[in-house]
Structure formats: C-alpha cells, structure tokens
C-alpha cells in the first residue's frame with residue numbers, strides 16, 4: 001500500500017498495553033495465522049499488533065492514540081468476510097471485537113435488542129426466540145458477528161420477504177477515528193432528522209467508524225414454516241416461475257435456485273443424500289406465518305404456479321428433520337464448491353430479478369469461452385447471484401489471467417443488465433476495481449467526501465472500498 005504511516009514500535013506496543021493491559025495486546029510474533037486473512041483466498045497480511053478490546057471507552061482511547069500517532073487500524077469480527085475486508089493491508093493495529101459479545105437489553109415493549117458487536121449471529125436468533133421474537137436477517141455464515149453483519153449490510157436467504165441487515169438496525173454507537181463516541185438513531189420507529197448517519201455506517205466495511213453497540217429491530221416469531229423443493233427440467237424454466245411465485249398472494253421467505261452439479265458437490269461434501277438429485281435445476285421455496293391454514297394456502301398456490309411453469313414435481317418439507325436435511329445442504333454449497341477445487345473466487349453481483357436466468361446462462365457460456373469451471377447458486381428471489389470461478393489445475397499465471405477475463409465479462413454483463421457489483425458480501429479489497437468501474441465520477445467524489453469527513457487522515461481500514 002502506498003499510504004505512509006508511522007512505523008509501529010515498541011513504544012506503541014507499550015502505550016496500547018497501558019490502555020488494555022498486557023494480556024489482550026498481542027505482539028506481531030504471537031499473532032496466529034488466521035488473523036492474516038479472512039475467508040477470501042489470496043489476500044494475506046499481518047497486523048503489527050492484535051488488540052482484543054472489551055469496551056467502548058477502551059476503543060475510544062485506542063483510536064485517540066492511533067490518530068495522534070498516524071497508525072492504521074483494522075476492525076475485525078469473526079473474519080468470515082469474502083472480500084478481504086478485515087485484512088490489515090497496511091499493518092498497524094487489528095482491533096478484534098469478538099470479546100465484546102454481551103447482550104445488553106431485550107426490550108420486549110419496543111421489540112428491540114441492544115447488544116455488543118461481537119455477539120455471533122447464531123446466538124442472536126436463539127436469544128430472542130426464547131421471548132417469542134424474531135431477528136429476520138439470515139446470512140449463511142452463522143459464526144459471523146453482528147458487527148460484521150452490520151458493516152457488510154449482510155443479506156441472506158430471507159431477504160425476499162424481510163429485507164437485509166440495514167432494515168433491522170435501529171441505532172448504533174460508533175467510535176470515530178479520532179476517538180469521539182457518537183450515538184446514531186435509537187429505539188424510535190421513525191426518524192426524519194437530517195442525514196441518516198446510521199445508514200451510512202451500515203455497509204461501510206469498517207472504513208468510517210467502529211461499531212461498539214447496536215440496537216436491532218425485532219418482529220414477532222412466525223410459528224409455522226414450510227419448505228418446497230421443486231425440480232425443473234432446466235434452469236430457465238425454474239427461474240421463469242420466480243416472478244409469479246413472488247407476485248402470488250403470499251410472499252415467500254426465501255426463493256433459492258440450485259443446479260444438479262452443486263447438489264452433487266454438497267452430497268459428497270456432507271456425505272449425506274439430498275432428498276432428490278435427479279433433475280437439472282431446482283427451486284427451494286420457504287414460507288413462514290402465524291398459522292398452518294395461512295401456510296397451506298401459500299404453498300398450494302406456489303406449487304400450482306410451479307407446475308404450470310413446467311415443474312416436474314413438488315416435494316413438501318414440513319418436518320424439522322426434512323427442513324434440516326434440505327437447508328443444511330443449501331448452507332454447505334459454498335464450502336462444498338470450495339472443497340472441490342484448489343482455489344476459487346466469487347462474483348456476488350445482484351441483477352434485477354427478471355434477468356437472473358439470463359445472467360446464470362451467460363456464466364455457463366463463459367466456461368466454454370474461457371475453458372474454466374464455473375459454478376453458481378443463489379437467491380433467485382432477490383437477484384443476488386453467487387458465481388464461483390474455480391482454479392482446479394491451473395498454474396498461477398493462467399489462473400490470474402483467466403480469472404480477470406471471466407470477472408471482466410461477468411461484471412460488464414451485470415452492468416448491462418442494470419445490476420450492481422455486490423449484493424451482500426461488500427467490496428473490501430477484492431472488488432475495488434469493479435466498484436471503481438461501476439461508479440460515476442460524481443458518486444466517487446461524494447463517497448470520497450464522506451470518507452474524508454469521518455476519517456480525514458485515512459487511518460481506519462485503509463485500502464478498502466476505494
């Protein structure tokens with residue numbers, strides 16, 4: 001990286017140890033390899049020091065020190081990101097937020113949950129369900145932190161009906177790069193009080209401030225749930241059913257598409273059979289609701305629509321065991337594809353729903369054009385596709401050239417169809433060139449101005465987004 005920061009010294013280590021104590025300030029030589037990367041292969045760098053913070057006050061003091069001494073700081077949750085967002089590209093301080101993992105208040109009257117950023121997504125669901133409440137965002141990786149989810153505006157399977165993380169963030173406490181502490185939003189349902197700084201922080205990938213507390217909005221817990229696994233002869237007929245399914249009288253919670261070869265990879269990975277693998281393409285639909293009667297109407301209507309659109313059958317999954325077998329396979333797709341190759345990279349574009357089939361078929365055609373394996377699955381209901389380019393036996397040089405060529409084609413096609421560079425994983429380091437290509441000069445100037453207003457010295461997560 002070109003930015004020049006002060007070299008990290010023994011004096012800096014000592015100053016941080018004065019703020020946090022010796023045990024939670026880990027010098028470079030003792031930092032584990034995991035902290036040099038996230039879940040994206042290929043981007044590695046160690047921070048000079050790893051600090052496991054436990055309070056807002058402590059973070060404020062660390063930021064005051066870092067800003068006075070021109071030391072870069074990289075916030076980090078669980079490191080499950082897929083774009084290199086929590087890699088300390090310029091060294092400096094890595095601020096690990098996973099020890100700030102406490103639930104602070106469940107306010108049942110206001111239906112809000114106040115919590116620290118290091119709470120894991122999988123613990124949020126369990127915690128609120130005990131009170132009959134529901135936190136809808138459902139990204140695939142449940143060991144991610146809420147702070148990471150907020151900073152990437154994580155999406156997930158239930159976005160069709162419930163939206164994404166941003167729709168459930170009511171308030172935030174944020175430490176600015178200069179160490180000042182800001183309270184944004186709150187428990188209010190409506191807010192029309194000037195620019196929404198809270199919404200600028202959501203999805204800002206740790207480049208504007210450090211989220212140290214969040215107030216999340218909750219809903220009543222739907223009591224009933226049903227999934228339908230619908231085989232189709234091919235992908236276009238599967239995807240062609242989606243608009244009618246979504247326009248029907250009940251909104252599905254999730255609409256996922258999957259192809260046979262990805263199901264086979266998941267079966268091998270999990271050493272477990274999927275309920276059916278005989279068809280080329282499938283839709284997986286889920287409905288939830290307050291009563292069984294409501295769900296019966298929903299799934300019967302959806303099943304009829306699918307059959308009219310050429311579905312070969314409709315498998316109903318209304319027991320926990322069956323749901324578990326289908327959704328655990330769906331949850332393993334990414335890991336299964338990863339296990340089937342030596343290295344891979346992902347394109348996480350989002351296109352208008354009606355272009356999903358065209359985009360996936362285009363990605364199939366690229367396999368031939370570039371002589372490389374490409375796999376995909378994704379959220380047919382919200383147009384967010386996950387297209388994986390697989391390295392297999394390619395040497396380093398051919399892999400880099402082919403990957404660049406395939407990505408150039410994919411991002412350019414998404415742009416032509418009115419799509420966006422990232423639907424849910426963010427930009428981080430890996431997708432910077434594609435974001436830069438997709439933004440107008442006015443958009444770039446406004447974004448740079450926002451960054452400068454929050455972080456004039458560019459010490460917070462440098463090298464990301466721009």
Ligand SMILES: Cc1cc2nc3c(=O)[nH]c(=O)nc-3n(C[C@H](O)[C@H](O)[C@H](O)COP(=O)(O)OP(=O)(O)OC[C@H]3O[C@@H](n4cnc5c(N)ncnc54)[C@H](O)[C@@H]3O)c2cc1C
Pocket residue numbers: 038039074075076077078079080081082085086097117138139140141143144145146147148149150151152153154155156157205206207209210211212334335424425428461
């Ligand atoms: C198998 C698998 C499946 C996945 N499925 C999905 C999916 O369905 N949907 C989806 O959206 N994502 C998915 N992801 C990606 C990833 O889980 C999300 O991006 C998640 O939000 C990252 O959370 P984290 O705690 O791991 O954050 P990290 O990876 O540690 O950090 C992510 C970004 O947030 C910043 N950050 C983290 N905490 C804070 C904080 N408190 N304050 C300021 N900045 C912070 C970091 O600097 C970084 O830029 C998946 C990943 C894997 C490996």
